[in-house]
Amino acid sequence: MKRRLAVLVASLCWSTGVSADVLFRFPGADAHRQHFYITAYRDLSGAGGGLKDWGCGTKTYDGHRGTDMGVGGFAGMDAGRDVVAAAPGVVTATHDGSFDRCTTGDCAGGGGWGNYVAVKHTDGKVTYYAHLKKFSVAVAVGDTVTCGQKLGQVGSSGSSTGPHLHFEPRVDGVSDDPFTGSCGGPISWWVDQGAYLGLPGTACQDARPALPLMTLGAAIDPIPGQEPDAHPEGESRDIFDLEAGQTVTLRFSLENDATATPARDVIVGLEAPGDFLTLRSWEVFDDAPQNECGGELCPNDANENPLNPPHEDPGEALELHLNAFSPGETKVLVVTLQHRASTHGQAPHAPVRLWVKHIKDAYAKPTFDAAPDNVDDFQTFNDGDLSLLVELDTWGTSGSADDPSDSEAGGCAATTGTDALAPTLLLLLGALLTRRRRAGRANL
């Protein structure tokens, strides 16, 4: 009689942390927002190249580099329309005292920008707020400003044809359009950019610190000597079936996003049901650009961490110190498990559990079932849980006692061949397996 078990993978691709990019709110006061309207976007076709804005319209003029917002003429200006910081930062430049009722477009002051404020943000972007009302500048160079803090009021100073705010973000001295759209750049720098010809939202970006941004994935290597789905009549279809005594290799990928901060002191937990599966070996690989394999998957120094268990027959429950992850770095944990052929009991969907136990100053989850402890509740992704469940069914002959097969993970050479799944492929496989799992569950 055969015991039937199938191999499945569950729950994938959890993330933690946030991007370091600073996003903007609407640069006018909440109470005055209804008085603002767009008069000109950035001209994405450049000087002399026709007119094109981010929405593929022509709400711009030749060579314009910012976003202009009117407030209802001089009546609106005289009523006082506050300009506020689009994001937190430090004031790097101000200019005040220039004539502020210009209508000709060529009044003197501020190099054409009239009265203005510049704010530098934590990601290096600088936002400019130009053509402000004379003597309305409310901050000084060196001031730290919060998102939404008043900087001045809308005016018509410098090269201005009427009261308006010229809002312009710049990166490394180069202006850029904060909007994304059919004819715009791929990324919006607004928290909520709003509709074309509408206004961006007034919500500030969450005041989150920059954090690691981890993603998990998993894949299963083909089982040596066995075709996929050797026993399709069982309850779990389209998956590899594990025969008695056979080994299976699981590859868990952990990636830190390229825009994130380094993830330090990363510790993962790994558990397998000892009654049915035995952990035979583990090995960690990475794709760090500075590794000795030139950025290809290569044995990681976590293999040498003295806090880690032996690589061979490490036990049923592991705590693995994976050390630090650079931004953009992926590590692959290769684990070999063997069906315990001497076990006679049924174990459908026996779980292999992997979870991130610790990321320094960012995340903690002592056991697989524990509620994760996120720093200041910043990680709200997918219920804030960095864990991954691989369910294994085994199909074995009762009482058999096949010799265990050796399945050591290789070094550089082993990772550069077909066995060396690129991280992206690993994730794709993980997603595929997730779909299979859902299908399998539906059959239960």
Place this chain on the structure above:
Amino acid sequence: MRALVHLTVVSLLAGCGSPDASDAPTDLALARLEAPLPESDQLPAFEMSLGGVALGRVLDAALDEDTSTLTWIDPSGTLWAAPLATAPTGARALAERVLPGLAIARGRLAFAVRVDGPETSPFLADLRTDRVIALDDAPGPDEIMGFSPDGEELLLLSGRTGLASLFAVGVDRPTIRQLTNAGLRPGPALDRAKVTPAPVHRSDVTWTASGIRYRADDAVVHLSASEVAR
């Protein structure tokens, strides 16, 4: 269709040193073209003509009487110079990213170049040699307001202190003098009553032996000769 909004005519005598000067037209006219987009920072453009002959669209232009040279800023911000008798033929580029606002004295052309965002810096071109030098590189916006009567200083409207103020920069000597608002700084604590208003337009500013005079808001500001004396 173009709307003639504004017309400025500058009449100058051609310099005696130029062999073609006697034949060169001397009336430079800048006719403002269509009105810029309302509630924006679109610069006004002008149709430049010389002796009644249209020469093209410019942001600004000036004639130098000493060297019989026509200079202009094209819509892309490039500064050009050409002999008055042949202009625009024979034009050579002097600088790029140039702001409207040119001043000429004794064969030397002063202009401001955009450095980064609102930051601009003053430059000087010798129209006889085309040699261009930077007059000052202090951070902040600088705009050209004109030359002193003797041509030895350049008047700047500068934001280097954060407050729009007039400065006099030596043309041949590395000197700089703050003429207005010395000691004042912008910000919430600024005593506005002590602020000398800034010019509305550069064209409003004249510097003569009796001092500097310009229009500011609804008033006319006069800095006496003693106030601006070196």
